[in-house]
Amino acid sequence: MILPIYLYGQPALRKPTEEVPADFAELPQLLEDMQQTLTSAEGCGLAAPQIGRSLRLFIVDGTELGEDYPDCVNFRQAFINPEIVQESEETSVYSEGCLSLPGISENVERPRTIKVRYQSPDFQWHEEEFTDFKARIVLHEYDHLEAHVFTDRISPIRKQFVRGKLTNIVKGKTIPRYRFRKNN
Secondary structure, three states, rough: OOOOOOOOOOOHHHHHOOOOOOOOOOHHHHHHHHHHHHHHHOEEEEEEEEEEEOOOEEEEOHHOOOOOOOHHHOEEEEEEEEEEEOOOOOOEEEEEEOOOOOOOOOOOOEEEEEEHHHHHHHEEEEEEEEHHHHHHHHHHHHHHHHOOOHHOOOOOHHHHHHHHHHHHHHHOOOOOOOEEEEOO
């Protein structure tokens, strides 16, 4: 089922997330619904808070980015209860957007390489290193689990420039091309 994506201003995006318990029976259906939602919205990542669930869970799907980022061709996986265990000092800057902040993109500086400890859908623990665009996708989605959006990471002057766009999202004046939940 395609779920509505929560837009900037929804309290769910700023709420602390809780670990996904190993006996979470809804997980297979939730992951399937999240993948359908992500595909429908034509995004490359979706975190549980973006669909109103305060769970430490996100999915990534970089398959559509393969032409520009060949290492992302088969990058499609779920991250359950992830934690960033290492970040490189070397950083990169790239323009990011977000399904919860339609119409906004800004340059964000992030570590170039990260190491993540996470559980797969069968609740087995993994530790994996990601570099460049894969790292950026993972960090962007991880931020949602920490109650952050990418505009929290831009300079104060750039925040001033996007303030009107953020206000328009909150007021319902920005209408995305995908199913979304209006702000109350």
